Amino acid sequence: MKSRTMTGLVAAVAVVAGTAGCSAVAVTQKAAGESAETVVQALSHVSDEASKAGSAEISATMAGPATGGKAVTMKGLYSWGDGGLAMETTMPAEDAQMTHLVKDGGTVTVRLVNGSYYYGVDPIESGPYAGKSWLKVEASAIVGEKGAAGMAQGQGDPTAGLKGLKYAKDTAWVGVETVNGKNTKHYRASIPAAKMGATADMPKSLGLSGDVVMDVWLDEKGAPARLNQVMGETSISVDFLSFGGTKTVEVPPAADVADMTAILKEQKEGKAA
Numbered sequence: 001m002k003s004r005t006m007t008g009l010v011a012a013v014a015v016v017a018g019t020a021g022c023s024a025v026a027v028t029q030k031a032a033g034e035s036a037e038t039v040v041q042a043l044s045h046v047s048d049e050a051s052k053a054g055s056a057e058i059s060a061t062m063a064g065p066a067t068g069g070k071a072v073t074m075k076g077l078y079s080w081g082d083g084g085l086a087m088e089t090t091m092p093a094e095d096a097q098m099t100h101l102v103k104d105g106g107t108v109t110v111r112l113v114n115g116s117y118y119y120g121v122d123p124i125e126s127g128p129y130a131g132k133s134w135l136k137v138e139a140s141a142i143v144g145e146k147g148a149a150g151m152a153q154g155q156g157d158p159t160a161g162l163k164g165l166k167y168a169k170d171t172a173w174v175g176v177e178t179v180n181g182k183n184t185k186h187y188r189a190s191i192p193a194a195k196m197g198a199t200a201d202m203p204k205s206l207g208l209s210g211d212v213v214m215d216v217w218l219d220e221k222g223a224p225a226r227l228n229q230v231m232g233e234t235s236i237s238v239d240f241l242s243f244g245g246t247k248t249v250e251v252p253p254a255a256d257v258a259d260m261t262a263i264l265k266e267q268k269e270g271k272a273a
Helices: 002-021 036-052 138-153 159-168 201-205 261-269
Strands: 055-063 072-079 088-094 107-113 116-120 134-138 172-177 182-192 209-219 224-231 234-243 255-257
Touching: 134 138, 134 261, 138 261, 172 209, 182 224
Parallel strands: 134 255
Antiparallel strands: 055 072, 055 234, 072 088, 088 107, 107 116, 116 134, 172 182, 182 209, 209 224, 224 234
């Protein structure tokens, strides 16, 4: 059971860490003849405005080596700020490779709070974790110590990487498209992964490198409606369903939690059975 559980956690963590670790890109309307420098300045301004929202409800999909090439989806709320980064999302158990822990093809609840990920599953029936219904993994085991420290400071949210936009090597106007019923303007930019600011360690922890190619769809209010990112063999797509709003993310009761951090570290080091 240990090996199967860890495989699922790796897949589940990959998508939530990947979404948090890469950037969400918003851009202003690009008029004909507008210079790349002007667009980059506008991008930087909009990034600050998006970050001020403090929270965002998103739907995201990630696929790449970290997920075994399978598209893994999640939906929920991220919040950030002085209280640090927190989130509560749901994922299909099949996507998280955790169907053996959730009956009837249900979903897995994923929480990030106080620097740890928690995965809500059906109560484990036997073994050393019998009765436990939450699996815990410390964020540092996934994104490294620097990444975890950044998360504690409220960094690594879906908009944090926007600060890297000032390093965009090129920008391009793609066209006008409809996204989730909204009229949007589609832009594209490329940013060196090493210039992703406080979130740079997160892509590294997932084995990502090279340039981040970003496609962004802006709604009529100038807010990002959709973001597609490609870094090497990894792709991440995020739909921003709304900005703002509050939700308290609770730490599960200690009696219900099985801490899997040490086992996951062993697996990452190639020591797990």
